[in-house]
Amino acid sequence: MADLPPPVQGPTAKEKKYDRQLRLWGAHGQIALENAHILLVISGPGVVGVETLKNLVLPGIGNFTIQDSTVVSEADLGVNFFLEEEHLGGYRAEHTCNLLKELNPDVNGNFITEPIDTWLSNPDALAPYTLILATAPIKSEYLSKLSVHANTALIPLFYVHSIGFYSHFSVHLPPAFPVVDSHPSPESITDLRLLKPWPELIEYATQKTMNLEGMSADDHGHVPFVAILLYHLEQWKKEHNGQVPQNYKDKTAFRDIVSKAARANNPEGGEENFDEAVAAVLKSLNPPEPSSTVKDIFKAPESLLIRQDSPSFWVIANAIGLFYTKYGVLPVPGSVPDMKARSADYIELQNVYKSKARKDLAEVLDSVRFLERNANRSTTIKEKDVETFCKNAAHIKLVRGRPFPVVPTEGEVKWGDRAKAMAQKLTFPDDLVPLYIAFLAWDKFVATHDQDALLGAPKVPGASESDIESDTEKVKGMALHIATQLTKEASISLDDEDSSALGQQLEEFSGELVRAGGAELHNISAVTGGTVSQEIIKVITEQYVPVDNTCIFDGVKSKMAVFRV
Amino acid sequence: MTETLTQSAVPAGPRARWTYLDKILSRPGPFTDPDAFVPGTIESVERAKILVIGAGGLGCEILKNLALSGFKDIHVIDMDTIDVSNLNRQFLFRAADVGSYKAEVAARFVEKRVKGVKITPYCGKIQDKDEEYYMQFAMIVCGLDSIEARRWINATLVGMVDGENPDSLKPLIDGGTEGFKGQARVILPTMTSCIECQLDMHAPRAAVPLCTLATIPRQPQHCIEWAHIIAWEEHRKDITLDTDDPEHITWLYTQALARAQEFNIPGVTYAMTQGVVKNIIPAIASTNAIVAAACCNEAFKLSSNANPFLGYPGTPNYMMYTGDESVYTYTFEHQKKDDCPVCGADTVARPIEIPANATLRDFVDLLAERPEAQLKKPSIRTGEKSLYIQSLADLERQTRGNLDKEMSDLVEEGEEMVVTDKAFPTQFKYKAVFSK
Ligand SMILES: [Zn+2]
8 A cells, every 4th residue: 555645635524615706816815715704784675685695695704794675575586696485574684694605515605684873873873884885865964973983993884776677886995905815917927127137147047048140949939938038138239339129119119130040041931939929029128117006105195104003015015116116116926828848947947936036025024023023013914925916016005095975864965076087077968977866866765855754764766656657757866956055165167068968867877766666676686786796896805906986887788887976 | 374475476376486587578668679579468488389408507597587488398308317416406306307308308307397388308409300309399499518519400490481471480599607707698590690600709629639638748747647548548459448438537537647657747636637538517506507597598588578688680690608717708790601511502512721742640649639620530422523532431441542642632622521520410622721
């Protein structure tokens, strides 16, 4: 039995079940999901919230809680997939919660059937949750309360409408929401530093291109393109006063030189490695200058002043900012794309980049440790986190979360510093900002019509046949009013043509919203539940780039739009 | 207790369950076409017999969405059985269902949950069914992960269109996802751009050249492909590789690992081995939900005319979705191609560029790689002769000798070649254009 090979560690049961998603957000993303507890607050049909939860229970969110004091009606059975006939008359929160839990035994589900007014008056009501999702209609005083809590507890709050063929969501993120693991597209991450090579890289290129002209066909066809480009850059510099190709014209001229250096007198009639070199010229011969978004992060007040309790993101950002100030470049990320080359030459090149990346990391790590000591921090930042940051430095993102407008029962919607940008979008022909305004008007209608005989159930526009026309007029009037106030706040005036185009759009959007009479269409709620759950996953795993901060789906024209309110 | 309960006002009666849907179906909106939309009629949706192809990630969503959109007569085709890795998104299946047919389990589940809907499953291949079968449906919604199956149903539906019979035109609504990306599109066969017209938008991944695998591997994936293609053939020729058999994957993994160590290549893992040999595409519930519901929204609009649908000739027919960096959609009209081998004019042959010294074998490889062709087992004829025929073993032996001949010796510049592939019920016409 001594000859048995060492046992292979196959995947665990959990890795098997979650295989298709672990390939996207990895084990650390999965752990973040498992540590989350999501609260869903429902009063209307709420299907959009339930569909969102479905897409979070399946990938294994740790905990969810549904707050909903409504009982199951016949109408629910026609739109909510997570209810059955036998549940009629029972609590919607309870039965939906149970059917959702069936999807994944790893998930804990809870429900609260206490009415929102008494439940929310408990000061600790919101304490257990790491993220809150509220669906319209909801009274503005409760939505405001959730918004205040999101502000103080620094947790994300999502607010969602799904009405007929239209939907909307806004997300209120903490004021500093950094994303280190932004998963940029593979094409955009190559950073070869060809214009700022370091001695070991130059040495490598020199070695691999020695006697280039005299090489055998097979050797010549296997010189890695990085070495080819560095070799020709050296030649170019000799003829151009030590300057590298400066502009587009230079680069195309340089590209022609590289292209002509390829041998064509071989059976293939060309050389793949030279093709790769030619293709890389315009992409790779750029100074490795970080984007302004990244530089802004170094200049952010949180980065400039590291305190004892600063989140580790800012400590690392400060350290990398120091590195950038010193060298004018970011740490080398260390990855090399595949290219035509012999195995050993490629691995050697890979190691040149990797050891430079390790050296840069060591320097950043020193700064991090220095900052930690200086600020007297009690916990040590993991080296792995610094490494990830260095690797992704060119693609880190910082979202400045902010509260979305809550339509007040009395008074005007306030736009603040977003007034100008929003008002300008009112007149873009295909923008969906006017639809967002129509949603706010819908909320205004709900806020001002909540008194009906049935114990405060909100009255939504278009609920009864006889009111369609008058409700449409009301919502349209409210939308026009909100739009007018917005232009006033932005000190912008629309010309007659823009005004009448906007008026018509608001009329159409209001008409379509009122037509629904508060109905959710399952398809629209499912599209939106898909989008919202995806955003929740991004926010919880701190991976990929989240919507900042509002998204509209127009199911009539089948398109979405994102903007910041 | 009752004073804490709230309940929305609901009319009693047989349609009480469809209160919400009926609001939309009974009222015209600002965008409804008054000539097409008849307020108050639900029959157009209830009576429409609709076919769903695929009961996987998209299919589960599609069945749920159609049932809750008022469709009552739904058929579903899928040949697959349930695997444990389906459970993170295919929400109609439970751990106890692993090994059962997807179509069967999905149909029973939705029937049980949504009372009054009838779902007829067929556990098999779409190619088992003939035109008569497809003719019974009002429209077809596709949620597949295979380009080949899509092309097959597309060509079949285009071929069914009979100018004399308007009922022979079956709208095809197609969804597809990969990770955080996806698309929903509507095709009116022969009238608007078809799957084949759009083929170059879904280019296949470039294959790694065999010589790289055999002599100069650089990436962990190269070592895995080597184990998969070369080592297996060398050592276990008599065993058919089953990528679902953990012992087989383990063997490939061990081989790949050893080769990687030999070349100092880091990064070979068991999960990566599985991913490469099974060609695994990452998949999550949220993207499936978005794309499937976007498709069903179009199916609902098409049946009810409650609002304009994607795909009306001269209007957008394609919604592209990306969700990894914020959220982005691009909704546009993809133009029908006159030289489309499936829906274009019969007489038109597509020009295809061939290097002057390419052999017939190179041309066969080219047909597999070119985004607009993607034909894996082509048979090629000219008006004069058969160049290479793969569909019959005898003919294959007879024509195999041509593979090493240069194309310029076999066909004239501009000469028409007819290419067929067993996977598709159609012919592809090309004319050779030699590049220097
Ligand atoms: Zn076509």
